[in-house]
Amino acid sequence: MRALRAAIVFIAAVFVAAGVFFLLAWRSEIPEDAAAAQASFAPDLVAKGAQLAALGNCIACHTVPGKPAFSGGLAVPTPFGTIYSTNITPDRETGIGGWNEAAFQRAMNEGVDRNGSHLYPAFPYDHFTRVSEEDNRALYAFLMTRAAVKAEAPENDLQFPLTFRPLLACWKLLFFDRGELEPDSGQSEAWTRGRYLAEGLGHCGACHTPRNAFGAEDRDRNFGGGEAEGWQAYAINKDSKAPIPWDEQSLAFYLRNGWHEFHGVSRGPMAEVTGNLSALPDSDIMAIATYVTSIMGDPTPERGERAAQLREQFEGDRLEQTADSQSSLVSASGAGSGEAIYIAACASCHEGRQRQPFGGLNFELSTAVNAPNPQNIVNIVLFGLPPADGEASAVMPAFRHLLNDQQVADVLAYMRERFSEEPAWAGLVELVANTRSGAHKVTIRPSDGIERAPHNVGAEEG
Amino acid sequence: MSISLTVNGSPHQIDADPSTPLLYVLRDDLALNGAKYGCGLGQCGSCTVVVDGEAVLSCMVPVMLLEGREITTIEGLGTIDDPGPLQQAFIELQAAQCGYCIPGMMMSAHALLRRNAQPSDEDIREALATNLCRCGTHMRILAAIRRAGELMKAASLPESDERRAG
Ligand code: FES
Numbered sequence: 001m002r003a004l005r006a007a008i009v010f011i012a013a014v015f016v017a018a019g020v021f022f023l024l025a026w027r028s029e030i031p032e033d034a035a036a037a038q039a040s041f042a043p044d045l046v047a048k049g050a051q052l053a054a055l056g057n058c059i060a061c062h063t064v065p066g067k068p069a070f071s072g073g074l075a076v077p078t079p080f081g082t083i084y085s086t087n088i089t090p091d092r093e094t095g096i097g098g099w100n101e102a103a104f105q106r107a108m109n110e111g112v113d114r115n116g117s118h119l120y121p122a123f124p125y126d127h128f129t130r131v132s133e134e135d136n137r138a139l140y141a142f143l144m145t146r147a148a149v150k151a152e153a154p155e156n157d158l159q160f161p162l163t164f165r166p167l168l169a170c171w172k173l174l175f176f177d178r179g180e181l182e183p184d185s186g187q188s189e190a191w192t193r194g195r196y197l198a199e200g201l202g203h204c205g206a207c208h209t210p211r212n213a214f215g216a217e218d219r220d221r222n223f224g225g226g227e228a229e230g231w232q233a234y235a236i237n238k239d240s241k242a243p244i245p246w247d248e249q250s251l252a253f254y255l256r257n258g259w260h261e262f263h264g265v266s267r268g269p270m271a272e273v274t275g276n277l278s279a280l281p282d283s284d285i286m287a288i289a290t291y292v293t294s295i296m297g298d299p300t301p302e303r304g305e306r307a308a309q310l311r312e313q314f315e316g317d318r319l320e321q322t323a324d325s326q327s328s329l330v331s332a333s334g335a336g337s338g339e340a341i342y343i344a345a346c347a348s349c350h351e352g353r354q355r356q357p358f359g360g361l362n363f364e365l366s367t368a369v370n371a372p373n374p375q376n377i378v379n380i381v382l383f384g385l386p387p388a389d390g391e392a393s394a395v396m397p398a399f400r401h402l403l404n405d406q407q408v409a410d411v412l413a414y415m416r417e418r419f420s421e422e423p424a425w426a427g428l429v430e431l432v433a434n435t436r437s438g439a440h441k442v443t444i445r446p447s448d449g450i451e452r453a454p455h456n457v458g459a460e461e462g
Numbered sequence: 463m464s465i466s467l468t469v470n471g472s473p474h475q476i477d478a479d480p481s482t483p484l485l486y487v488l489r490d491d492l493a494l495n496g497a498k499y500g501c502g503l504g505q506c507g508s509c510t511v512v513v514d515g516e517a518v519l520s521c522m523v524p525v526m527l528l529e530g531r532e533i534t535t536i537e538g539l540g541t542i543d544d545p546g547p548l549q550q551a552f553i554e555l556q557a558a559q560c561g562y563c564i565p566g567m568m569m570s571a572h573a574l575l576r577r578n579a580q581p582s583d584e585d586i587r588e589a590l591a592t593n594l595c596r597c598g599t600h601m602r603i604l605a606a607i608r609r610a611g612e613l614m615k616a617a618s619l620p621e622s623d624e625r626r627a628g
């Protein structure tokens with residue numbers, strides 16, 4: 001009897017739990033709108049949407065390099081498996097051609113697709129939920145006026161139970177803070193605008209904020225440094241390691257131009273970001289800089305003092321410097337050591353007279369040398385900065401054919417020791433070996449991200 | 463310091479500071495003047511040579527890294543009397559204007575053709591992305607490299623057109 005009652009209670013509990021879960025997880029399907037892709041939109045709205053799509057860097061994830069823009073299919077590796085981006089062109093069968101605006105608004109807002117399925121947070125709706133209805137309307141107009149491309153993305157390759165999408169409702173319950181941000185009355189208009197852009201469509205935190213075991217951004221460490229496509233996204237809060245701290249002017253310049261004389265050139269996935277930001281007006285770029293530097297806060301007095309010295313040393317015309325490839329003698333230091341390699345192979349550019357963005361950044365100014373994780377500098381030494389196709393761009397030769405793993409590790413250890421106060425990096429040789437072999441996968445792109453910049457893959461069409 | 467280098471199959475003993483760029487040793491010590499000094503900063507590609515099958519910028523490579531490695535320069539691809547297929551193709555299609563960039567272009571192409579005897583234009587562009595030509599002969603360079611691929615195939619020398627030079 002007791003056992004039977006227990007069984008009944010248990011079964012009832014299971015049903016209640018299932019019911020609650022169902023209510024939590026269930027989203028209605030928004031019926032397919034056969035006419036959606038035929039709708040016409042005001043040119044102004046489409047133009048605004050183009051700008052917003054550039055800010056959101058939609059193209060970067062929703063395009064396979066060399067394939068038509070927004071047609072999806074790019075493999076996005078995550079700690080939980082590989083997710084393939086979807087086709088967001090207005091193709092009715094394989095894209096979002098059957099989506100009405102409400103379906104699009106809901107996807108941005110709640111991370112739910114037209115069918116009512118929860119989307120994986122690789123699509124950063126934790127940020128896009130901050131985007132206004134009006135801006136989503138413009139984005140929708142832009143996407144629905146692109147050329148429709150028939151392209152089916154490959155199936156996601158995820159571990160069970162993550163393939164069961166309703167589970168994402170639990171993830172959302174725990175980690176998803178839906179809706180626009182409250183205004184902060186103590187802040188300037190520029191700051192508020194900057195926060196809207198950076199926290200919303202710009203989704204800076206998607207790369208620059210560390211993630212917890214469930215893949216959600218750790219809000220307590222906002223902008224504390226993360227990872228993207230095999231690159232470190234540096235901390236852009238008080239933990240920033242930039243030897244000359246960022247300020248509004250330098251950050252705005254960097255975001256506008258893709259380089260800064262005290263910080264070097266943007267590269268890796270950031271190159272695409274700065275490339276795409278060219279669509280935004282100066283006022284928006286400045287607003288983002290205002291907001292992000294407010295998160296960084298004022299540097300400590302020691303950092304400030306050190307920065308003042310460095311500015312003096314590197315501002316304007318560089319001091320007469322000795323190194324070029326003809327005059328660096330290393331006989332004194334044992335050949336083969338990290339120092340000898342640095343002097344012979346690196347100093348000619350990095351201590352030369354060429355200025356940014358075409359000269360090498362002096363490592364006294366380098367965030368990479370000061371970063372807690374050496375991944376970026378390993379990537380750059382091995383693979384270099386490939387030139388942009390048919391445009392002037394920063395270039396660095398790759399050294400993977402010249403230096404073995406131990407030599408790369410030696411030169412980096414020497415640079416860390418010489419140019420940084422931070423402790424030596426551990427496990428360098430292994431990291432170099434894994435990066436070289438591809439065990440640690442790194443995406444290498446030209447310094448201006450041209451391969452996926454809008455004009456190269458056809459975002460202007462339609 | 464004495465360093466031993468193998469260039470175009472021949473061993474050489476040279477006396478140089480270990481940090482000396484390979485380019486200077488080639489030109490000044492070995493009188494191999496094919497590789498050109500353009501920028502000295504790894505930006506133009508005119509100094510390109512091949513080391514162990516890979517195109518590298520000789521102005522950037524200190525000789526201390528090269529002991530025991532196979533260095534090939536444009537002189538290793540053939541002679542005036544007996545040009546190799548790449549050289550023949552460049553002459554046939556008159557791919558040079560001033561010619562300053564051409565040895566570098568040919569060495570990048572040589573590394574490419576060793577890996578891939580029938581490269582697409584896309585492959586060629588990618589392999590030569592770090593070689594600049596200020597005269598603008600790019601279209602003829604592309605054509606010459608395609609032609610070299612054909613010549614090599616015809617001569618069934620798909621692997622390599624390296625010659626031994628003194
Ligand atoms: S001379 Fe070596 S790259 Fe220009």
Ligand code: FES
Binds near residue numbers: 560
């Ligand atoms: S032919 Fe003159 S630089 Fe290329």
